[in-house]
Amino acid sequence: MAAVRSSRSVLLVGVMLAAALALAACGRGGGAEHAPERGDRAVAKVDGQTVWSSDVKREAVAQGLIGEGEPLDASSDLFRRVLDEVVDQRLLAGEAVKRKLDKDPIAQRRLSAARDRVLGDMLVESVVSDAVNDNAVRGLYQEQLKLAKRSEEIHARQIVVPNAADAEAIRKLLASGGSFEALAMQRSTDAATRFNGGDLGYFTIDVMPQTYDAALKTAKPGQIVGPFPVEGGFALVKVEDRRVEQPIALEAARPQIVRFLTYDQIRDLLEKLRGRSKVQVLVKTDTPATAIPPADAPKVAPAAPPAPPPATGAKP
Numbered sequence: 001m002a003a004v005r006s007s008r009s010v011l012l013v014g015v016m017l018a019a020a021l022a023l024a025a026c027g028r029g030g031g032a033e034h035a036p037e038r039g040d041r042a043v044a045k046v047d048g049q050t051v052w053s054s055d056v057k058r059e060a061v062a063q064g065l066i067g068e069g070e071p072l073d074a075s076s077d078l079f080r081r082v083l084d085e086v087v088d089q090r091l092l093a094g095e096a097v098k099r100k101l102d103k104d105p106i107a108q109r110r111l112s113a114a115r116d117r118v119l120g121d122m123l124v125e126s127v128v129s130d131a132v133n134d135n136a137v138r139g140l141y142q143e144q145l146k147l148a149k150r151s152e153e154i155h156a157r158q159i160v161v162p163n164a165a166d167a168e169a170i171r172k173l174l175a176s177g178g179s180f181e182a183l184a185m186q187r188s189t190d191a192a193t194r195f196n197g198g199d200l201g202y203f204t205i206d207v208m209p210q211t212y213d214a215a216l217k218t219a220k221p222g223q224i225v226g227p228f229p230v231e232g233g234f235a236l237v238k239v240e241d242r243r244v245e246q247p248i249a250l251e252a253a254r255p256q257i258v259r260f261l262t263y264d265q266i267r268d269l270l271e272k273l274r275g276r277s278k279v280q281v282l283v284k285t286d287t288p289a290t291a292i293p294p295a296d297a298p299k300v301a302p303a304a305p306p307a308p309p310p311a312t313g314a315k316p
Contacts, residue, residue, distance in 0.1 A: 035052065036052055036054060037052070037054045040052045040053055040054050041053050041074070043056060043074060043083060044083060044086075044087055046087055046090040046091060046094070047090075047094055049090065051083065051086055051087060051090065053072075053074055053079075055086055056072065056074075056079060056082050056083050056086055057072045059082050059085060059086050059089075060072055060078065060079075060082045063082070065078060065082065066078075123269075124266060124269070127265055127266075127269055128262050128265050128266070131261065131265045132258055132261045132262055132265060136261055137250075137254055137257050137258060137261065138250065140257050140260070140261065141250050141253055141254075141257060144253075145247055148247065150244050150245040150246075150247065151204045151205075151206070151244075151245045152204070152205075152242060152243070152244060152245065153202045153203060153204045153242075153243060153244075153245045153246075154202065154203060154204075154205060154216060154239060154241070154242050155200070155201065155202045155239075155240040155241040155242075155243075156200045156203075156216065156237050156238060156239050156240055157180055157181065157184060157193070157197060157198035157199050157200060157237065157238045157240060158184070158188070158190065158193060158198045158200055158235050158236065158237045158238075159180070159183055159184045159187060159188045159190075159198050159235065159236045159237075160188050160189050160190040160230060160232055160233050160234070160235045161187060161188065161189060161227075161233050161234055162189060162232075162233040162234075163233060163234065164227060164234050166187070166233075166234070167226065167227030167233070167234035167235070167236060168227065170183055170187060170227075170236060171224075171226070171227060171236055174224055174236070180197070180198065180224070180238045181197030181198065182197070184197050184198030185197060185198075189232060189233065190232070198238075202241075202243075204245060205217070209230065209231065211228050211229060211230055211235075212230070212235075212237070214228075215228045215237060216237065216239065219237075219239045220239065220242075221239050221240060221241050221242060222238075222239065222240075223238070223239050224236060224237070224238045224239075225237050225238075225239070
């Protein structure tokens with residue numbers, strides 16, 4: 001989602017772009033207007049010039065009020081509020097043209113900069129749209145699955161009590177047929193797990209303290225180990241299951257994969273453009289220039305290159 005801009009800067013950019021559109025419209029002369037996008041509809045007229053629903057949606061995206069591609073109901077309060085802002089921008093731009101402010105050299109430079117940003121955004125969106133598709137996402141996902149090293153994970157329950165004597169007493173109750181889950185709820189001092197019958201869920205052993213590693217390394221499903229010392233007292237642990245760590249699902253990994261592929265496409269595009277162009281930097285910098293995405297293009301690109309997505313992730 002695009003970053004929320006201040007109302008003043010949004011208005012300034014909007015005025016400049018609207019002025020450019022007004023100038024273009026003057027050059028075209030009269031004639032019937034056609035919807036600029038499929039399914040578009042006229043929502044207002046400003047001095048004979050049409051405001052389209054897509055103009056309003058684009059402004060809402062620019063302000064961070066909706067995400068790129070999200071719908072915006074023309075009957076909603078948000079749509080009407082943004083429509084009023086677009087109308088105001090057109091009125092201000094039209095008045096600026098009447099006063100010949102568009103001929104001012106500063107205005108020309110700002111309009112040129114706005115044009116560069118818009119065209120740059122459109123190029124990036126086109127390249128990303130063509131390259132970052134479902135086949136590319138699935139391909140990178142499968143590649144990462146093949147490269148990933150999956151660890152073993154354990155599903156276990158625990159009972160934590162303050163001292164060794166209490167732990168030994170609970171061990172005897174368990175040996176005589178006591179319910180681990182019930183005793184965990186009645187006697188465990190671990191607030192995070194006691195009301196779930198001591199359930200720790202699935203975890204890889206490397207995320208646990210060393211004492212758990214030593215106790216659970218060879219334990220089999222159904223086995224109760226301990227007591228052994230832990231932070232807060234002594235623990236008894238029941239191993240419920242052992243399995244190979246499950247890979248993250250494609251849909252869960254998709255957003256990160258899309259970000260990675262998007263950045264990759266932008267980086268490649270900029271490297272190619274710099275490679276075949278003559279760029280002279282006339283100021284000294286401490287670090288060499290690198291090809292990075294423009295600050296405001298595209299809206300879906302991350303600010304820094306993420307690592308390729310891991311093939312393993314959150315536990316069910």
